[in-house]
Amino acid sequence: MGNSIAVTNLSKKFGNKTVLAEIDLSIEEGQIYGLIGPSGSGKTTLVKLMVGIDSPDSGTVDVLGKRMPNLELLSSIGYMAQSDALYSELTGGENLAFFASLYSLKKADRKKRIAYAAGLVKLAGELNKKVGTYSGGMKRRLSLAIALIHDPKILLLDEPTVGIDPELRLSIWAELEHLKREQGKTVVITTHVMDEAEKCDRVAMVRDGRILTSGSPAQLKASCGAANLEEVFLAAGRGAL
Numbered sequence: 001m002g003n004s005i006a007v008t009n010l011s012k013k014f015g016n017k018t019v020l021a022e023i024d025l026s027i028e029e030g031q032i033y034g035l036i037g038p039s040g041s042g043k044t045t046l047v048k049l050m051v052g053i054d055s056p057d058s059g060t061v062d063v064l065g066k067r068m069p070n071l072e073l074l075s076s077i078g079y080m081a082q083s084d085a086l087y088s089e090l091t092g093g094e095n096l097a098f099f100a101s102l103y104s105l106k107k108a109d110r111k112k113r114i115a116y117a118a119g120l121v122k123l124a125g126e127l128n129k130k131v132g133t134y135s136g137g138m139k140r141r142l143s144l145a146i147a148l149i150h151d152p153k154i155l156l157l158d159e160p161t162v163g164i165d166p167e168l169r170l171s172i173w174a175e176l177e178h179l180k181r182e183q184g185k186t187v188v189i190t191t192h193v194m195d196e197a198e199k200c201d202r203v204a205m206v207r208d209g210r211i212l213t214s215g216s217p218a219q220l221k222a223s224c225g226a227a228n229l230e231e232v233f234l235a236a237g238r239g240a241l
């Protein structure tokens with residue numbers, strides 16, 4: 001399998017503050033890749049650079065072999081931002097239909113995709129309600145459905161399961177694993193939750209804008225004899241890896 005995403009020697013500053021420094025990572029096609037790290041470590045900024053919403057100060061991001069930012073690639077990327085960008089005066093169904101229309105899907109495909117995406121996040125029965133009346137968790141679920149609406153090859157999901165109850169969280173993970181296995185989708189996910197990180201094929205641990213270490217959860221734990229990824233993170237932070 002080739003690389004879906006290659007980040008090379010990437011750095012980004014906001015004002016005088018270095019938010020990402022000399023980041024190198026490659027994400028293989030058909031992998032679930034987790035970015036884990038504390039609040040403010042740079043995960044969201046890195047994801048935005050992968051989507052092409054922002055540009056690096058130095059270094060490069062290539063997605064499916066093309067240099068980012070690149071408008072052509074928008075149809076190949078499903079992005080779920082950390083804060084929900086939804087139209088609260090419209091219903092859930094109208095939001096989905098609006099985003100589906102941006103990707104010029106055929107009418108029949110549009111209907112199918114809306115039904116699939118709404119079903120996946122268990123919102124099929126709520127599509128006639130205005131989004132302004134949705135709970136926080138429902139808005140996250142709708143945002144995830146929107147990220148999936150055009151059947152993109154790559155999903156870039158920024159804390160997709162925050163505010164989502166454990167049962168639905170498990171079913172969303174099961175679907176991400178299914179999309180990876182059956183359709184070869186690449187999924188990049190940011191999370192604070194270590195048990196989600198355990199489900200990733202590879203994880204990169206991010207702190208202060210740098211990647212402390214990366215590898216499969218099993219490799220990372222074996223590298224320092226840790227029982228869980230939390231211990232790996234602490235060891236990596238001490239420079240013990």
Ligand SMILES: Nc1ncnc2c1ncn2[C@@H]1O[C@H](COP(=O)(O)OP(=O)(O)OP(=O)(O)O)[C@@H](O)[C@H]1O
Binds near residue numbers: 014019037040044082
């Ligand atoms: N547009 C911006 N202008 C100035 N500073 C910014 C901007 N975006 C992010 N930052 C700063 O960059 C740093 C990294 O932020 P980022 O949102 O990437 O972290 P994060 O790891 O995703 O955090 P969290 O888990 O809380 O979402 C923070 O110090 C943040 O304040």
